[in-house]
Amino acid sequence: MPTNRAMAAAAALLLLAVAAAGCTGPPAGVARSQWAYDAVQVTDLLGQGRSGAGIAVAVLDTGIDLGGPYMGGVVLTYWEDLVDGRAEPYDDNGHGTAMASILVGRGALAGGAPGVDLIVIKVIAGDGSGSDATVATGITHAVSAGADIISLSLGGGSLPILGSASTQAADSAIAAGVFVVASAGNDGGPGDDGQVAAPGVSRDAISVGAVDADLAIAPFSSKGRAVLFPPSSDPDRKPEVVAPGVGIAVAWTGGSAATVSGTSPAAVFVSAGLALLLEAHPELVRQGSAAVGEVKQALMDSARAVGGQQTPHDDYYGYGLFQASGAGALL
Secondary structure (H helix, E strand, O other), X not given: OOXXXXXXXXXXXXXXEEOEEEEEOOOOOOOOOHXXXXXXXXXXXXXOOOOXXXXXXXXEEOEOOOOOOOOOOOOEEEEEEOOOOOOOOOEOOOHHHHHHHHHHOOHHHOOOOOOOEEEEEEOOOOOOEEEHHHHHHHHHHHHHOOOOEEEXXXXXXXXXXXXXXXXXXXXXXXXXXXXXXXXXXXXXXXXXXXOOOEOOOOOOOEEEEEEOOOOOEOOOOOOOOOOOOOOOOOOOOOOOEEXXXXXXXXXXXXXXXXXXXXXXXXXXXXXXXXXXXXXHOHHHXXXXXXXXXXXXXXXXXXXXXXXXXXXXXXXXXXXXXXXHHHHHHOO
C-alpha cells in the first residue's frame, strides 16, 4: 500500500483524477471512523433499522476488490470495466475499494448503507487518471443499469458555457430522476480555481466539500461560486454541502486498510446518507428532476452551520454539514 499518495484532481478540461488528497496506512488497530458517520446522522438512521435496502448506488471509480475482512461478502448487482474491459471485478489502484467501503464495508469497517444494491463501474485507470468522455459513458451506463444514486469521488475542469461531457451526462441522469453526488475537488488554497469540479458543477448535482473531525473546512476542499452563465442563485450555488473527509478509515486492496483524506470520502458519506433517506421515501426514487430538486432542497435546508461558515451559503462550506436525518424530516 503506498504511503502519502497524492491523487489531486487534474486541471485539464478533459482529464479527471480520483479526488483523494492522500492516503496513509494501514492504521494501527483498524477502527471505523465513527465520528464521521455520527456527524452526518447516518448513525441515527442505521439505528432506526435502515440499511439502504431497495436503493441502487453506483460507484464510478477505479474498481473494487471484493476480498479481505472488510469487503468480503459484498455482492455486486452490476460490474463494468470501461478502462480495460475485464469481466471480473478488480481494483488496480485502491481508491475505488476505499470509497465503496464507506458505503458497504463489512466488519470493523462497516459501511453507512450496507443494504444497497451496489453497482461498480471502473472509469479511472490504475494511475488515478481518466477521461471526461469515459466518466460520461460511465454515468450513462449507470443509469441504464438501474442506479438511483451515482457516487462520483472524482473531478475535473469544466468550461462555464460549454461544460463537459460528464456534466452533460450528469444533467441527463438527473432528468431521469437519478441523484448525482460528486466531490467538490481538492484544489483549495492559493491555487484554487474558484469553482468546484465537474461533474459536480452540474446545476442539479450535489457537490460535496470536506470537513475535519472538528467540523472545520479542510484546507484542500475546493471553493465554489454561483455559475456565471447563466447567473445562479439558490439552489444553484456550489458546493451544496460538506461532509467528513479527513483521516477516514477505509478498506484497501489485498484485504488491507488505510486512512484517506479528500473530498472523495466526503461525497460517499452523502451518498450513504441519501440512500438511507430514499429507502424511507421510495416515492421520490426515479421520479424525474422535480423529485431530485425536492430532495436537494431538503438537504440544503437541513444542513447544519459549522466552523466559520457564512450563511446561508458559504463558498467553502456550502449550505453546511449534511444531515441525513434532518433532510428526511423535511420530506
